[in-house]
Amino acid sequence: MFSWFERLIEPFPDDDRTPPRGNLWRFVVFHAKPVWPLLVAMAVLTALISIIEVSLFAFLGHIVDWFETGERETFMADNGAALTGMAIVVLVLLPLLVFIEGLVTFQALSGNFPMRFRWQVHRWLLNQSLGFFQDEFAGRIATKLMQTALAVRETVMKFLDVMLYVAVYFTGIVVLVAGADWRLAMPFLVWLAGYVALLRYFVPRLGRIAERQADARAQMTGRVVDAYTNIATVKLFAHTRREAGHARRSMRAFLDTVYAQMRRINAFYASLYVLNSLLLSAVAALGIGLWQSALISAGAVAAAIGLVLRINGMAQWIMWEVSQLFENIGTLRDGMATFSRPQSIDDAPGAPPLAVHAGAIRFDDVHFHYGRGAGVIDGFSLAIAPGEKVGLVGRSGAGKSTLLSLLLRFHDVEGGAIFIDDQNIAAVTQESLRANIGMVTQDTALLHRSVGDNIRYGRPDATDAEIAAALEAAHAREFIDDLVDVHGHRGLDARVGERGVKLSGGQRQRVALARVMLKNAPILLLDEATSALDSEIEAAITENLHRLMAGKTVIAVAHRLSTIAALDRLVVIDEGAIVETGSHAELLAANGLYAKLWALQSGGFLAEDLDVRAAR
Template identity: 60%
Template sequence: MFRWFERRLDPFPALPATQPPRGLVAFCRHYTRGAGPWLLAMAVLGAAIAVGEVAVYAYLGSLVDRLAEHGPEGFLAAEGRTLLGIGVVVLLGLPLAMLLSSLVIHQTLLGNFPMRIRWNVHRYLLRQSMSYFQDEFAGRIATKLMQTSLAVRETVIKLLDVGVYVLVYLGGALAVAASADWRLMLPFVAWAVCYAALMSYFVPRLSRVATTQADARSVMTGRIVDSYTNIATVKLFSHSQREQAYARDAMDGFLVTVHRQMRLATAYNALNYLLNMLLLFAIAALGIWLWRQGAVTTGAIAVGIAFALRILGMSQWIMWEMSALFENIGTVRDGIGSISVPPTVEDAPGAKALPPVRGAIDFEGVGFHYGKGSGVIERLDLHVRAGERIGLVGRSGAGKSTLVNLLLRFHDRESGSIRIDGIDIATVTQESLRAQIGMVTQDTSLLHRSVRENILYGRPDATEAEMIEAARQARAHDFILELVDAQGRRGYDAHVGERGVKLSGGQRQRIAIARVLLKNAPILVLDEATSALDSEVEAAIQENLATLMQGKTVIAIAHRLSTIAAMDRLIVMEQGRIVEEGTHARLVAGDGIYAQLWRRQSGGFIDPGVVAEAEVVD
């Protein structure tokens, strides 16, 4: 039975992960798609329970009159069928309705519903552009995802479950009171009006505080995660106290919102309790007065007082439910600001997959300014033949990495075009474009998974033998076999820690190179790919990189010029423009920017024979 209800709502739907709307109601409706029938079933069952409880309370309240009216001898004869019906409702109907309601809520909705939201939000965020993740803490994004999914669930369920139950119950109580004497209904109406006024005062304030609190919580969590993520830097600079102060500042900000919220809760609680006592007093006083006038029976007074006592307890429950509701509404609104953001780089409508390419790359009149209007890259033209190996050279900020990011479509060029084998990369899907480009960066980031999973990320369908061969070529196999993690996993099964923190920079770099070797893409980008390696290991890997580069189009960025001097062609960039190009020897002889950069570095690390060979090829 449990399993049947648990399988009614798919937690991982195959619906397209589209941008959610920014309005609160529209956002919640967007993420309740597919769950509607079960939310409706929950609301209907809640209404049925409320109706059943009202009927039972009404009958039990009037039982005093019925006992007096029929006496011991005739009571069962007159009320037997009614008592049997009430017994069926109490012993079978209400428990069954409550069971079904609990199964729908706990088995179908509470687990699967927020998981659907997490799944859809996560899939959408994975499509976000690089700039989105550069502008946010990773911990903050993850916190927003987790908090918002739960908040949407609580907001929708509380409105449909609690809201429907309360409205039906109060409506039933008013109808029962009015059936005895319309005047007995007046205290309930007055209570409802005052309670609505109370809510209209406190709810907006609680909502605003909740929104502020959700943002403060995200800032607090983000700062704490930032400290943990960069713990090596914190310890290296002996800044534990500074990080404590940094986190405490955010915690203080969060605590201010908590105190504001609790002050409102206390005032609300006190006023609500006073209002409930006034209702109880008014019902009792009015009932006694009407009874003395002969307008109502003692049973009617019992019914009114029973409903007043029930509402007294219910109003406290409503208060906390409403406080939680508007806290969740605040969290949803806060999450909307981070989640409902359009990607800055999107596939064109009808974009197709990039077919297998040879690797000819053309930058034609490319301009890019990070939205600033000028600077970075200005009308750049660069033509790379298929299979050609070029090196990008220039001072920091010259635009080398930006050029590579435009090729990968981490950003979209603002003017001009970029083509691979004559195909404009803006017309193909980003996934298919990047699938044909292998890249090794200076700041190597590994997944917090096993070494095997990190290497196979390059080509998940590769065999074990192919994976090990790639690791051997990257000079990583030997040290991998010696790895042991905290759980005792060894070798390729050992986990590398967050961003590969358990490995040295050189080890991370070699695993990253093995990953790209395994990918075997036709276009290869090396951005300071061997900068973290010592000279001996670099020399060994260079041999394998030379093998890897055969037949591939290669774009290599390096500040250490000796590592790219043997490339087919060197491109010198300055302020987003190409100012020099040619072979190493020609550029050195030209006495330009490259020659100046070369003279500042030691040329002793490069084999003159390699340069001479490169000149012959040219």
Template identity: 60%
Template sequence: MFRFFETLVNPYPAGKPETPPRGLLPFILHFSRPVLPLLILMSLLTALVSAAEVLFFSYLGELVDWLSGAEREGFFAEHGWRLGAMAAIVVIGLPLLVLMQSLLTHQAIFGNYPMIGRWLAHRHMLGQSMAFYQDEFAGRVSQKVMQTALAIRETVMKLLGLLVYVVVYFGGAMLLMGIAEPWLMLPLVAWLAGYIAIMWIFVPRLRRVSMEQADARARMTGRIVDSYSNIQTIKLFADTRREQAYARDAMEGFMVTVHRQMRLATLLSVCLTLLNSLLLTSVVAMAIGAWYFQAISLGAIAVAIALVMRIRFMSDWILWEVAGLFENIGTVQDGINTIAREPAVKDLPGAATLTVPRGEIHFDALQFGYERPDGEGIRVFDGMSLTIAPGERVGVIGRSGAGKSTLANLLLRFYDLEGGRIVIDGQNIAEVTQESLRRQIGMVTQDTSLLHRSVRDNIRYGSPHATEAEVEEAVRRAHADSFINDLVDLKGRRGLDAHVGERGVKLSGGQRQRIAIARVLLKNAPILVLDEATSALDSEVEAAIQEQLYTLMEGKTVIAIAHRLSTIAMLDRLVVIDEGRIVESGSHQELLARDGLYAALWRRQSGGFLGLDIDAEAEQHHGRPLGVET
């Protein structure tokens, strides 16, 4: 029975991920469609349960009247069937209703509903552009995804439950009191007016505080996660006090919202208690007065007082549910600002799948620049063109900030061009799917980041369906077997099964880079991009891997970016970029003979090393493409 209800909803809806709408109701509906029929059914069952409870109070009044006026000898003969019907409804009918409502609520909706939100939001966030993640804390984004999904469920279920319960229950109470004595309705009407006034005063304030609190909580979480993610840097500079102060600043900001919320909570509780006390006193006084003048029966008094007591206890619950409702609405609205954002780089409708039979790459009149947070633009390319023949191995060289890494990012379509185009085998990469484009390109970067999974999973990322023998062959060719066989993690997993830690922190830079090379070897894409692929390796290992890289390059179109010019001197052609323009092109010997910028860089090097590309790194981590909203 449980399994049936648990599987009524698929918590992982299929279909292409869509950007959620930015309006509150459309946003909630976007994540609620799979459970909408069940939510309607849940509301109907809630209405039936509420009506049954009101009916019990009516029966209670009748029972008091029967007992006060009936003779003992003929009581069961006259009222026995009614008592039996009441008992059947209480013992059988209500439990069955509650069972159905609970199965629907807890088994079918409660767990699946937020998981639908997490799944859809996570799939959408995976499609966000690189610029988005350069401007956001990873911890903050994950916090938004998790808490927004829960807030959507709480918002919808509280709203439906409250509306149904309050309308049916309060409406039934008014009806019963009106039938017994119309004057008894007056205290209820006055109480309702006061109750609405309290909500009008307090709920919007609670909502505003809740929105600020949700944002403060996400900021606090983001700062804490940022510290843990960069724990090595913190320890290297022995500055945990600064990190404590950095986190405490966010915690204090969060506590300010907590104190404001709790002050409102105290005032709200006092006002509600006073209003409920006035309701109870006035109804009891009017009921006793009506009984004194023989206007109502004892049963009606019992019903009136019981209903008032029930409303008195319910009112506190309802008000806090309403406050919670607006708190969750505030959380959802805060989540909309992060989740309901269009990716800066999107596939065109009907985008084709890229095929690479030859591997020719043509950069045609590239126009591109970054926009800094202060709004100032940084122009990188202004009409640069470059053609790379099929199977040609080209080295890209230039001073810091010349645009070398940006060229690779544009080829992978991490950013969209402002003008010009990039064509692979006659296909404009802006007109093909991003997934098909990146499947055809293997890349090893200088800053290798690994997933917090096993070594095998990280390597198999290059080819998910690779056999164990193929994985081991890639490991051997990348000269990674020398350390992988000795790896052991905290849970005792060894070798390829050992987990590498967040971003691969358990491994050295050279070990991470060898795993990245093994991953690209396994991928075996027709286009290869090497962005300082051997920078973290020692000379002996680099010399051994260079042989494998040259083997890997065979039959592939290669773009190699290097600061150690000696590592790319043997390529087919070297292209020198300066200020976003190609200033020299030719073989190593040709460029030395020309005695231009390349020759100057070559002479300046000590051991073939050129300074780190600091400016390019700044572009990647602190800027975003011109015209891209973030």
């Protein structure tokens, strides 16, 4: 039975939907729409339970009247049927309804509803541009995802719960008390007006504080995670105290919002307690006066006072629920600002997959400035023949890595176009584009998984023999066999730590090379691919790397010019424009910028701190 209810909502649907923008309730309804039938069922069950609970107080009044007017000898004969019926309601019907409501609330909704949100938003986030993640802390985004998922659930469920209890419970109370004497209902109506006034004053203020608190919590978590992620840098520069102070400032900002929240809640609680005390005094005094005038029975007074005591508890519950409701709304607003942001790079409607037949690449009058309006790439044009190996040369900031990012469509060009086999990369799916491109970068980051999982990332369906061959080609087998993590996993099963921190730079680079060798894409991009390797390992890998390049179109970037000198063509770039092109020998003979760069090298590296333009 539990499993049946737990399967009523699919937590991992396949549909890809874009979250709406700008409106809180549209955002909530968008994510709650698939579970509305169960929310309605929960609402109906809550209403029935509320009606039965109010009826119990009315029945309590009848019992008091029966005690006052009935005979002990005939009490059960006169009232046994009613007592039996109420016993069935209390012992069977009410627990059954509460149990069914629990199945809907806890089994069907509580886990699946927020998980569905996490799943859909996570898939949407994975399709965001690199710029999106570069502008945010990873820990901050993750915290917002977890917080907002729970906030969506709590906002919807608490809103329905509170509104139904107030509407059904309070209406039932007023009807029940007014049935005895309309004057007895007046204190309840006055109390309701006062209670609404308290809610209107305190709740919006609590909501605004909660919104600031959600942002402060995400900021605090982001700073803590940032320190942990870069712990080697923190220790290298002996800045543990500095980082503690950096985190403390965000913790203090978060604590300030907590203090402000608790002040409002304390004032709210005290005001509500005074209001409830006034209600109890008024109902008791009015009930006793009406009873003395023989206008109502003792049972009606007992029921009215019992309902006041019930309202006291219910009012405090509603206060907390409404406060949490607006706290969740504040969290929702904060999360919505992140999760409703449009994807800056998206596939065109009906975009086909890229079909690479030869691997020709063409940059056609490309302009790109990172939105700054000037600099980086201006009117760049370059044609690369199928299977050609091209090296990009230039000082730091010339635009070499930017061109690779544009080819991978990590950013969209601001002008012109890029073609692969005469297909505009902006018109094909991003997934198919990147599936046909293999890349090794200087700053290799590995997933916090096993070595084997990281290598299989290149091609998940690869056989063990293919993985072994890739490891041999990348000269990675020799150190992988000796790896052991803290959990005792060995070799390919050993975990590499966050971003691969348990491996040296050279080891991470060799794992990355094995991964791209396994992928075996028709287009290969190398951005300082061997920079983290020592000379002996680099020499050993170079032969296999050239073997990997066979039959592929290659674009390589390297500051160590000797590593790309043997490529088919070298393209010298300065300030986003081509200034020279040709083979290594041709460029040296031309005695231009490339020849000066070559002469300025020390130990094979480009002297980037020198002003190259002054060397012309």
